[in-house]
Amino acid sequence: MKLVVQVKLLPTPVQAAALEATLRACNEAATWVSETAFERGEFKNFALRKQVYSEVKSRWGLGAQAAQHVIKKTCDAYATLKANLKAGNLGRSGSRRYRRAAEKPIVFSPQGAQPYDDRMLSWQIPDRTVSVWTVAGRVKNVAFTASPEQLATLALYRKGESDLLQRDGMWFLNATCEVPEAPLNTDPVGFLGVDLGIVNIATTSDGEIMAGRELNRIRVRERGLRAKLQKKNTPSAKRRLKKRRRKETRRARDINHKIAKHVVAEAERTGRGIALEDLTGIRERVRLRKPQRAIHSSWAFHQLGAFIAYKARKAGVPVVHVDPAYTSRTCAECGHIDRANRVSQAWFACRNCGFVDHADRNGSRNIRARAWELWRRGAPSTAPAPPQKPGSGAGRKRSITPSDARCASRSL
Template structure:
């Protein structure tokens, strides 16, 4: 049984707060000029990167740093470094799909790091670098956001101008809570295409448990099919008006599924936290390469956002101090959780489970979720098995490893 603890980096759990800046007219002009020059510099670097087919940060820095500084007056050294990093990030994940050099919007958000800004929490101001010099800008925000800024470590920020309002989105590092022992077992979650998530308690998500306009899995499939047909119709048309509509609709389905996965993961974590349980999910990494699907089902399979749902559940569980494990998905929907009988004959239809041994019957996804919960509890017990040293087995194995070689010194 291949079960492993979450290996996410939990030294700190980053989050984002949004502050509203209140610059004077002169400061607003300086910020506007800074946004323009930084985005123009990023577009300039992007064209150089595309022309020379150079996309890594180090090589792009050697290629474009001095040229960008010479081309744009007022562009500081660290601002040029951040522009190069933005270009490398823009090409990092979508380079294969790019047909032309990436361009940055003139008034798009620009990043600030610790060298470009400094905080005065007592005066509630932030000192921001601009192309004409530093400006100390007052800020305000929601009470909880201000409290987080005053009490927690701050990371990078994005400067945004939205309809004349200046915003600063700041990454903060939340304290890592201690993972609580799942004294009441595990909550298993079966992920699927027909049903996005079914818990071992029998809840089918999305459904009445979630607030919002999405009423169920059938509703989700209907919306996605409607979007697919709409994209096909506009792409076949091919006119400039159709392309404008496609640009307007771009990302709408992705945003819907992201919001839905946030709701699903939040519900699962809250339920596990409320009942004192851990969370068990199937380890579905590489499933697209293992599963053979009919060509009419490939689009549905490859647009399945199971990895995002798993990532959201993992980090939300870590924030809440809820135990989280991934379990082996093999035969979870063919094994009886009562008598242990495992057979393909236990699945007479896709959504129905009937045990040939003891006669247990139920929804196949619910049975799978119960098996996932049982495997999660067994895996957690194995990983945290006590030892004579007083350390859990996982920690004991880690601390018993010899130190890495230092070359004989």
């Protein structure tokens, strides 16, 4: 399976200036290619290359490989935009949001990421340095830092492209690694049910509760601080907002990684599979009061489910997604369904048999039972390979680079 290992570069000021100039030139070229493709209606890689390749090389001083990657990055961005429009992710056809995305060419941020192949970037992993092509020539001995696990993964499994990106004044390389998978456990002894929630991020059928109260308190405090800084609207307030803008996201991502790692390790140790709720479209299905909307929207349940899925696939643990309907109202002992069974957010008390339990643990037991029933009927593991996005080719980790996912913006 393909995984991305992110390492932090430690360039000298001269090296950083060369890297910054390279990203700026590549993204300016990508924006020009985007405008040309939009005007001519040509979004296929090889056809577009015939029209803009020579201009990209001569005008911005890019090498042959860099020019080709710039053109392909642009085509991949349009392929992703087309898929999002078709899927309705940018609103209904004819809506204001849809028209803003579809009626103007894509614009790339000056700090947008740039893909590098092995002709443009070489790794010296034992020395923890890389050699990088730039518009100022080859820059050698650029130091990077990584954990021992990352170094081992890079040394054994690195394969394919790497993406150079700048974020908040720091430099990173995202390296693609082809990591082998463990054989899938086709005969699990049972399932570990996991109930996902807002107050308790994850509750297992073994009774283990991974609470999110501290995270929610931090989110409320951060939201209040952001409101104060936005209201103040001074230069110093804007600097503080920019500095803190990704802090909450990084914290939540770290917590989700730790929870996913723990859940998968427990299932692997006990020879069980993992049962999760299928929460696709939950934000559209659930109606909430206005004070609850911010908390509900900031809950990264999809991210946690994705982390569990890929870690389980790596470990050979089967994952089954079940219908979450009425799992919070159903008694795990007698199967009685009643809205009144859910006494409060924390407690469940069955009106039929008198069974009392923690509400989330009761729900996780229902999820476990449904997954076991589906597995006995022949349901496959729902931890497949990461989906390929439009425009991806064989052997590539994805169709677009982080510049398209995080740094490409549409001109409004």
